[in-house]
Amino acid sequence: MVNEAILNPGVAGLILVVLSIVWVLLGWWWGRNANELEDYMLAGRSVGLALGTATAMATWVTSNTTMVAPQLTYQLGIWGMLGYSLGAVGLFLFAPMAARIRRLMPGGFTSGDFFRLRFGTTAWRVFLVISLVYGGGWLISLGMAGGILIQALSGIPYWIGMTVILGICVCYTLLGGLRAVIGTDFVQTIVIIAGIVVLGFLTIRYIGFDEIHDTLATDRPELLNFLMPAAIMFLFNNLLFGIGEIFHSNVWWSRAFAFGEGVGFKAYLIAGLFWTPIPIAAGFIALGAPALGFNVPRADMVGPLMAANLLGEAGAILVFIIVFSALASSLDSLLAATSDLIVEDIYHKHIRPNATPKQMRGAASRTILILGFGTWLLCMLNLTTLGSLLHFTGAFVASTIWPIAAGLYWRKTNPTGATMAMVLGSLAGLSAYFIIGFYVAALVGSAVSMTTVLLTTLIHPAPFDWDLLREEVEPADSPLAQTS
Numbered sequence: 001m002v003n004e005a006i007l008n009p010g011v012a013g014l015i016l017v018v019l020s021i022v023w024v025l026l027g028w029w030w031g032r033n034a035n036e037l038e039d040y041m042l043a044g045r046s047v048g049l050a051l052g053t054a055t056a057m058a059t060w061v062t063s064n065t066t067m068v069a070p071q072l073t074y075q076l077g078i079w080g081m082l083g084y085s086l087g088a089v090g091l092f093l094f095a096p097m098a099a100r101i102r103r104l105m106p107g108g109f110t111s112g113d114f115f116r117l118r119f120g121t122t123a124w125r126v127f128l129v130i131s132l133v134y135g136g137g138w139l140i141s142l143g144m145a146g147g148i149l150i151q152a153l154s155g156i157p158y159w160i161g162m163t164v165i166l167g168i169c170v171c172y173t174l175l176g177g178l179r180a181v182i183g184t185d186f187v188q189t190i191v192i193i194a195g196i197v198v199l200g201f202l203t204i205r206y207i208g209f210d211e212i213h214d215t216l217a218t219d220r221p222e223l224l225n226f227l228m229p230a231a232i233m234f235l236f237n238n239l240l241f242g243i244g245e246i247f248h249s250n251v252w253w254s255r256a257f258a259f260g261e262g263v264g265f266k267a268y269l270i271a272g273l274f275w276t277p278i279p280i281a282a283g284f285i286a287l288g289a290p291a292l293g294f295n296v297p298r299a300d301m302v303g304p305l306m307a308a309n310l311l312g313e314a315g316a317i318l319v320f321i322i323v324f325s326a327l328a329s330s331l332d333s334l335l336a337a338t339s340d341l342i343v344e345d346i347y348h349k350h351i352r353p354n355a356t357p358k359q360m361r362g363a364a365s366r367t368i369l370i371l372g373f374g375t376w377l378l379c380m381l382n383l384t385t386l387g388s389l390l391h392f393t394g395a396f397v398a399s400t401i402w403p404i405a406a407g408l409y410w411r412k413t414n415p416t417g418a419t420m421a422m423v424l425g426s427l428a429g430l431s432a433y434f435i436i437g438f439y440v441a442a443l444v445g446s447a448v449s450m451t452t453v454l455l456t457t458l459i460h461p462a463p464f465d466w467d468l469l470r471e472e473v474e475p476a477d478s479p480l481a482q483t484s
Helices: 009-031 037-045 049-060 063-076 078-085 088-104 111-119 121-154 158-206 209-219 229-248 250-258 263-275 277-287 299-311 313-351 357-381 386-398 401-409 415-435 438-459 466-473
Strands: none
Touching: 009 121, 009 158, 009 313, 037 158, 037 250, 037 313, 037 357, 049 088, 049 158, 049 250, 049 263, 049 313, 063 078, 063 277, 063 299, 078 229, 078 277, 088 229, 088 250, 088 263, 088 401, 088 466, 111 121, 111 250, 111 313, 111 401, 111 415, 111 466, 121 158, 121 229, 121 299, 121 313, 121 357, 121 386, 121 415, 158 250, 158 277, 158 299, 158 313, 158 357, 229 386, 229 401, 229 438, 250 263, 250 313, 263 277, 277 299, 299 313, 313 357, 386 415, 386 438, 401 415, 401 438, 415 438
16 A cells, blocks of 8 residues: 555655644634533534535535545546536535524424424434434544545555544544534635645646547547446435435534524535535546546546646645545534534433533533544444445435425424334335445435335324424523523
């Protein structure tokens, strides 16, 4: 692995040190006043449009966007980069949902609150299992990605890179909670966009559209084929997986609660618009590889190899910074959101219902530390591949799409049907994953879940009073109400 590195380990180590100091200081600065529970967990429910847009976009720009988009373009062609950009559909669809969530649940804390109030205890607990399985899987995949990518880019051993990026994100998230996460996301967004734009511009400048097209038409014509079956299957599976990821995850619900009044719809919509061209630009870089004629030993490294060929060491440094920023912007958000879910829905609702805001604030800090250590431990074991881990969770998250959408907009959605939809959808998706393949898990899970929700509601509609979702802010003596 060291021999394949495109960046000197000493230079990479220096960049790691500098970025670590910068992110921790920025996190401390943004979150220095996050002493109260709502400040720490939800940034005071007053996040503005600029920070709201930046944090939504940065969280969705993971290592997959910056590294896998070029890989899929190199393997699947035009549909690889266009299909990956459909991940923005989840952001677009969640924009009106975020506004509705904020209006229906002005005092809500987590996505679990919605399931508990809308569908009852059983559905809530099923949803918590799904959310924690997905959250744990995503945390581990991001930690592993940090170690793998840093090693591939620089030759720094896997466990060092993984430990550094996890340690940094735990540190500044612990210091400032969601305020720190959103503040650092803003800076990371600027870094990511600027870096991708520079690489795309250099690809066009040094190679040109005509040469790229002519080389592909001669040497790799399948990459220009819009009817490639594998690419079309990827497009639909990626679309459903992305929607399921955003709809159910507390990462996105916590922001809906944290954004100021009227901000959520605009923030998610603009974030989707800005995010859409990122995988296209990142993927486009890979189309220039055949024109340069260099060897690509591993498809997942085509982006960094292109940067190194275009800019030499400067390109390698740029890719290293982009990848590190993308990983951090997702890891910190997931740490904060998963901690919120555990503290609010398990610690407060199941274990210690009379906990004071101060006790919950302390529990949130401890939970972030435990999550960080647990993730590090499982990443050290390195039991599976990133692709296998992510696609395994697809069946779970896709089963939540219809209970959430129907539960938010359809007053008559049947609570028992919503529970069955998640259970049956997850089981069907997992069966398809093992029997057929990863590329149909999300599709099958979503289809079974949709059918279950529609049939149970049409057969036995259960009218719901939307005012019941405001329960979180009604009791004047509630520990949570005291922080409002």
